Structure formats: structure tokens, C-alpha cells
Amino acid sequence: MRQPTIRDVAERAGVSKSLVSLVLRGSDQVRPEKRDAVLRAAQELGYRPNAAARSLSEQRTRTVGVLLNDLRNPWFVDLLDGLNSLLHANGLHMLLADARLNRRTGQDPADPLLDLRVDGLVVVGTLPDPAALGAVAERIPVVLAGSREPAPPGVDVVAGDDERGARLAAEHLIGLGHRRIAHIAGYGVVGELRRGSFEATMLRHGLAERAVVEPSDMTEEGGYRTTVRLLSGPERPTAVFAVNDMAAIGVLSAAEELGLRVPRDLSVVGYDNTSIARLRHVWLTTVDNTSHEVGRRAARCLLERFEGPGGAGRIQLATPTLEIRGSTAPAP
Amino acid sequence: MRQPTIRDVAERAGVSKSLVSLVLRGSDQVRPEKRDAVLRAAQELGYRPNAAARSLSEQRTRTVGVLLNDLRNPWFVDLLDGLNSLLHANGLHMLLADARLNRRTGQDPADPLLDLRVDGLVVVGTLPDPAALGAVAERIPVVLAGSREPAPPGVDVVAGDDERGARLAAEHLIGLGHRRIAHIAGYGVVGELRRGSFEATMLRHGLAERAVVEPSDMTEEGGYRTTVRLLSGPERPTAVFAVNDMAAIGVLSAAEELGLRVPRDLSVVGYDNTSIARLRHVWLTTVDNTSHEVGRRAARCLLERFEGPGGAGRIQLATPTLEIRGSTAPAP
Numbered sequence: 174m175r176q177p178t179i180r181d182v183a184e185r186a187g188v189s190k191s192l193v194s195l196v197l198r199g200s201d202q203v204r205p206e207k208r209d210a211v212l213r214a215a216q217e218l219g220y221r222p223n224a225a226a227r228s229l230s231e232q233r234t235r236t237v238g239v240l241l242n243d244l245r246n247p248w249f250v251d252l253l254d255g256l257n258s259l260l261h262a263n264g265l266h267m268l269l270a271d272a273r274l275n276r277r278t279g280q281d282p283a284d285p286l287l288d289l290r291v292d293g294l295v296v297v298g299t300l301p302d303p304a305a306l307g308a309v310a311e312r313i314p315v316v317l318a319g320s321r322e323p324a325p326p327g328v329d330v331v332a333g334d335d336e337r338g339a340r341l342a343a344e345h346l347i348g349l350g351h352r353r354i355a356h357i358a359g360y361g362v363v364g365e366l367r368r369g370s371f372e373a374t375m376l377r378h379g380l381a382e383r384a385v386v387e388p389s390d391m392t393e394e395g396g397y398r399t400t401v402r403l404l405s406g407p408e409r410p411t412a413v414f415a416v417n418d419m420a421a422i423g424v425l426s427a428a429e430e431l432g433l434r435v436p437r438d439l440s441v442v443g444y445d446n447t448s449i450a451r452l453r454h455v456w457l458t459t460v461d462n463t464s465h466e467v468g469r470r471a472a473r474c475l476l477e478r479f480e481g482p483g484g485a486g487r488i489q490l491a492t493p494t495l496e497i498r499g500s501t502a503p504a505p
Numbered sequence: 506m507r508q509p510t511i512r513d514v515a516e517r518a519g520v521s522k523s524l525v526s527l528v529l530r531g532s533d534q535v536r537p538e539k540r541d542a543v544l545r546a547a548q549e550l551g552y553r554p555n556a557a558a559r560s561l562s563e564q565r566t567r568t569v570g571v572l573l574n575d576l577r578n579p580w581f582v583d584l585l586d587g588l589n590s591l592l593h594a595n596g597l598h599m600l601l602a603d604a605r606l607n608r609r610t611g612q613d614p615a616d617p618l619l620d621l622r623v624d625g626l627v628v629v630g631t632l633p634d635p636a637a638l639g640a641v642a643e644r645i646p647v648v649l650a651g652s653r654e655p656a657p658p659g660v661d662v663v664a665g666d667d668e669r670g671a672r673l674a675a676e677h678l679i680g681l682g683h684r685r686i687a688h689i690a691g692y693g694v695v696g697e698l699r700r701g702s703f704e705a706t707m708l709r710h711g712l713a714e715r716a717v718v719e720p721s722d723m724t725e726e727g728g729y730r731t732t733v734r735l736l737s738g739p740e741r742p743t744a745v746f747a748v749n750d751m752a753a754i755g756v757l758s759a760a761e762e763l764g765l766r767v768p769r770d771l772s773v774v775g776y777d778n779t780s781i782a783r784l785r786h787v788w789l790t791t792v793d794n795t796s797h798e799v800g801r802r803a804a805r806c807l808l809e810r811f812e813g814p815g816g817a818g819r820i821q822l823a824t825p826t827l828e829i830r831g832s833t834a835p836a837p
Contacts, residue, residue: 234620234621235620236617236620236621244576244579244582244585245579245582245780247576247577247579250576250577253576253603266602266616266617266620267602267603267617268600268601268602268617268618268621269600269601269602269603270598270599270600270601271585271589271599271601284598285568285598285599285600286600288566288567288568288598289566289568289600289621289622290621393784393785397785422784422785422786423785425786426784426785426786429785429786430785448577449781449784452725452754452758452781453725453729453754453755453758453761453762454754454757454758454761454786454787455786
């Protein structure tokens with residue numbers, strides 16, 4: 174059986190050879206339909222590019238380790254899909270580890286992946302101690318995806334633009350006529366960026382005094398408790414922007430319990446566009462991180478570092494969009 | 506630094522040495538509080554049992570591969586927790602692979618794990634072709650967890666008792682006075698067992714003629730579409746038992762859209778007790794698979810096969826319970 178060539182892929186996808194090669198390097202210059210056609214053709218044929226094959230023959234396992242922060246919050250699913258699309262087209266497999274589970278034993282959560290000699294590591298989400306990845310990054314390429322913590326030298330960061338996302342959410346609510354708007358805040362750099370941008374947007378619209386910020390632990394339970402407190406106070410907000418979808422679901426529950434109808438009495442915006450936000454029963458207006466794109470770019474960073482290791486770490490931000498659903502409406 | 510011994514674990518947990526050893530073998534004869542105390546002490550001390558150490562020195566990677574069916578349905582999270590608790594106490598790590606992602610490329614989804622020479626494989630959920638695991642099972646121990654498909658020789662199966670779970674759900678609804686009850690059915694052996702048990706329970710209560718069964722693809726979308734059809738028909742059911750939580754969420758959405766209040770006008774029961782069912786905003790009555798227990802038993806099967814490989818595959822069923830929440834009420 175002959176190995177499929179780049180010509181076979183181009184033929185099957187109905188595009189030129191140079192376009193195939195652009196796609197496999199993860200170029201942004203290709204239209205999504207073309208890109209999908211090429212990746213599909215490459216997968217169907219089991220194509221493996223020469224360059225990747227060459228670089229991989231010096232590597233060990235053709236496997237990329239993916240360290241997930243916590244499997245219980247499903248925001249990472251689209252990111253994995255994006256990561257996978259490009260890695261698989263380049264003949265690489267993904268293995269996952271759940272940092273929350275490994276953390277319990279006090280070991281470094283990346284250890285099981287490193288013990289198995291993965292060729293590269295993608296860390297998805299915020300780890301408690303990202304600095305510890307420095308030692309790993311001296312041995313294999315490391316990319317942080319979907320988090321904004323300070324990265325050790327030589328580690329690439331790919332994430333959504335949190336400041337822009339939070340601004341979209343705040344401007345959507347202000348545009349609907351809301352004035353007294355609360356933000357259920359989170360922690361870490363992502364939490365700080367979203368909160369700071371919410372406050373700056375309120376200030377820019379002369380609403381700094383009407384902004385309310387309450388901290389939370391970014392869970393449903395935390396969003397619920399904070400909101401019960403917020404909505405029972407004297408000057409009730411008419412809209413809540415939560416740091417993530419899980420906390421926003423908690424806001425929905427609190428509103429329901431206090432007899433407020435969403436969106437008639439209270440508008441709610443989340444962040445992440447998780448599968449839960451898309452459930453018809455929830456149907457939450459939320460910021461879409463373009464996680465699929467973040468995953469694809471993270472894969473590209475890794476592939477580039479396989480080709481030519483070394484060099485300073487770079488930061489790439491993907492542009493989020495607002496997904497308007499049923500939880501927001503004009504201010505009462 | 507001295508390696509911690511079984512005596513150290515016993516001391517820290519405040520129990521006897523023989524109790525520690527029972528727990529580490531995964532015995533059912535130990536009360537849950539004691540078991541948790543021992544596992545916690547073992548983890549905190551970084552204890553590794555001699556027997557496991559001995560058997561592992563002949564093995565290769567101290568890593569167990571876990572093949573997940575599809576990361577998008579969160580029912581497996583508790584199962585992983587249970588699996589992890591016993592594996593980690595025995596010095597073993599878990600690595601995960603998403604069969605849905607690997608499937609796309611047409612390769613065997615277990616390949617990436619096997620290429621890295623995991624010591625054992627746990628398959629979580631229903632795979633399209635479990636028979637393909639036969640070749641794997643000749644090389645390393647394989648356990649199927651949370652699925653009931655026919656297993657190849659030498660493969661252990663640990664799952665919830667689906668017939669009992671479906672009976673609990675149906676009897677709960679019948680006990681609330683519902684007579685016309687619909688079942689949104691699923692596929693695979695699990696789907697068959699739940700449907701069969703629902704029908705048998707209805708028959709036993711003289712309600713065979715009032716039972717309605719509609720097939721679904723076990724997704725939210727599928728549950729939604731089926732329910733819209735069901736509830737728009739002439740003789741509307743007053744209760745729906747869905748094959749899983751995802752389909753049940755679709756039932757909730759359909760009811761909402763048709764102006765029916767849950768549980769006043771329609772009672773809904775799911776299956777799996779996923780994190781989504783536990784959200785206050787959803788608060789779904791559902792069958793709990795005791796997935797943590799299923800995971801723990803799957804780990805025990807694997808540990809036993811490390812100690813003494815070979816022998817016929819066994820089937821173990823864990824006993825489900827009914828988690829009554831806000832989506833069920835007496836018949837209108």
C-alpha cells in the first residue's frame with residue numbers, strides 16, 4: 174500500500190497542493206470551508222506530511238499530552254475539537270489527563286503524561302501553579318490554551334481576548350437600556366481581565382456608580398449564593414454579567430427562587446458558550462470564546478515548535494463573539 | 506526518605522493494618538467512612554503497596570488507559586473519580602482518550618493508549634465495536650465500565666443494574682398516580698434493558714396499554730423532538746421517563762415550549778444523575794447509577810487481573826438508587 178501524498182489530498186479535496194500545505198501549517202489565510210475540506214481529506218486518506226514525519230521520527234511517541242483543569246466544567250470540549258482537528262491531520266494523537274484528579278495526590282499533574290514521554294504538552298485552562306511548567310518546557314514544547322496566567326519562558330499562550338469579550342457583554346446590556354448592572358467576578362488572570370474590562374466599559378458609559386461587582390468561586394453554587402444576596406438588597410440590579418456560564422446558571426436559579434422571570438425582570442449573560450448554555454432549557458446569552466479556533470491555534474504553535482524548537486514564548490488572542498439567546502431583554 | 510509502610514497508613518487513618526489491606530484490595534466489607542479515611546491517608550503519605558509494587562515492576566508504565574465514549578455527555582465524571590481513588594492509592598496513574606475524537610480518523614480508538622504501553626485499559630461507556638477489544642484483552646487487562654455490550658473473552662464488565670434502575674423510575678411515577686407514562690428510549694444494550702424493564706413494570710401494574718415508547722438518539726435534541734411529538738398527540742402522557750439525563754433535559758425544553766409546567770402538568774425522570782441534573786435550574790429527578798461505586802469496582806477488577814491475569818470475564822452490577830428532585834409530582 175502506497176502512502177498517500179499531498180497530491181492525493183489536494184485531489185480529494187478539490188484544491189491545489191499549495192493550499193493543502195497552507196492548511197496543514199495551520200494558516201489563517203484559508204477560508205474555513207476549504208480548510209475543513211482539506212483536513213477531512215487528509216484524515217480520510219490517513220495522510221501524514223513529510224515534514225511532520227521527519228520531525229516525528231526524531232521524536233518518541235507521536236502523542237501530545239493535554240492537561241485539563243477540571244473535567245466537570247465542559248467549556249473545554251470545543252477547544253479539544255479544534256486541537257484535535259489539526260493534530261490528527263498531522264498524524265499526532267492526543268492523550269488527556271485531569272489535573273484535578275492528579276492534584277489530589279500531591280504530585281505534579283503533568284507527571285503521568287511526561288512519564289509516558291509525550292512529544293508536547295497542551296495545558297487547557299488555569300492551573301494552580303503554571304510556573305511549575307518551566308521545567309517541562311525545557312524538555313518538550315508546551316502551550317497554554319484558554320488561560321492567561323504568566324507563562325514560563327518559551328511557553329506559548331493562546332487564549333480568547335477576555336477584555337474584548339467582557340466589553341461585548343457589558344455593551345450588550347447597556348444597549349438594552351440596563352443601568353444598574355452587576356458582575357459576578359471570578360479569580361485568576363482571566364477573572365481579573367473580565368472584571369477590569371466590565372468596570373472600564375461601565376465607566377466609559379458614565380455608569381461607574383451603577384456597577385456592582387461581587388466575587389465568586391466560578392461555580393454554579395457560588396453564582397447562586399452571590400446572586401441571592403445581590404437581589405435581596407435595596408437597589409436591585411436589572412442585569413447580571415457572570416464571569417462564566419456555570420456561575421450564570423447559578424444566577425438563573427437564584428432569580429427563579431426569588432420569583433423573578435428571566436429575561437423580563439432580570440437579564441443574564443454568561444461567558445464560555447458551553448454546551449449547557451446551548452441547552453434549550455437554559456438558552457443563555459453568553460460570550461463565545463471561539464474555543465475551536467483557540468484549540469486550532471494552540472495546535473499550530475505546537476507544530477511550529479516541533480519544526481523549530483526554541484525561541485521566546487508568544488501570546489495569541491482569538492477574538493470572541495457574543496451569542497445572544499433568550500436570557501437578555503430590554504431593561505424593565 | 507523512608508518509604509511509607511502499611512503501618513504508617515493505618516496509624517494516620519486510625520485503623521488496623523488488616524483494615525488498610527482490605528481497603529487497598531477494594532473490599533466491600535469496609536464502611537465508606539473508614540474506606541475514605543484509609544484512601545486519604547495512603548494518598549497523603551504517597552504509600553505504594555508491596556504487592557502492587559511487585560506486580561508493577563514487571564509491568565511497564567504504571568499507567569491505566571481510560572477510553573471515554575464522548576466527553577460531551579458528563580455522566581462519566583463520578584465514575585472517573587471512583588476509578589481514580591483506588592488506582593491512585595495503588596500508585597497507578599490514569600490517562601484518558603476520547604473515542605469520539607479518535608474515531609474520526611478511522612483508527613481504533615484505543616490505539617494511542619496502547620502505543621504508549623498502558624498496563625491496563627478501562628473502557629467507559631458504549632463503544633460502537635466492543636468486539637475489537639478482544640485483541641487488546643489478549644495483551645493487557647481490559648475492563649468495561651458503565652456499559653452492557655457483549656464483552657470479548659477475559660474482559661470484565663462493571664455497570665449499573667439498568668433493569669432495576671428503570672423499574673425504580675417507573676414505580677416512582679406509578680406511585681405518584683401517573684397512568685399514561687411515556688418512555689423516551691435509547692439504543693444499545695443499555696437502551697434495551699431500560700426500555701424492557703419499563704415495559705415489564707408497566708405490565709406488572711396493569712398499565713401495559715397506557716405505556717408509550719418512542720425511540721431517540723439519547724441527545725437533548727432527540728429528547729426535545731420526540732417529546733414535542735408526544736405532547737402534541739391526542740392522548741397526552743402525564744409523565745415521561747427518559748433513557749438518560751440529556752434526553753430528559755430535552756423533555757423539559759419541549760414542555761416549556763408547549764406551555765406545560767413541570768412538575769405540575771408533566772412529571773419528568775432522567776437517568777444518570779449527571780452534574781446537569783443537579784443544577785438548581787434543572788433539578789431533575791433521576792436514577793443514580795452509583796457511578797463512583799462502578800468506577801471503584803472497575804479499578805478493583807483491574808488490580809485483581811494485575812495480580813493474577815487470565816480467567817473468564819465476570820459481570821458485576823452495582824445497585825442504582827432514585828434521586829427524587831423537583832421534576833416529579835403527583836399526577837394532575
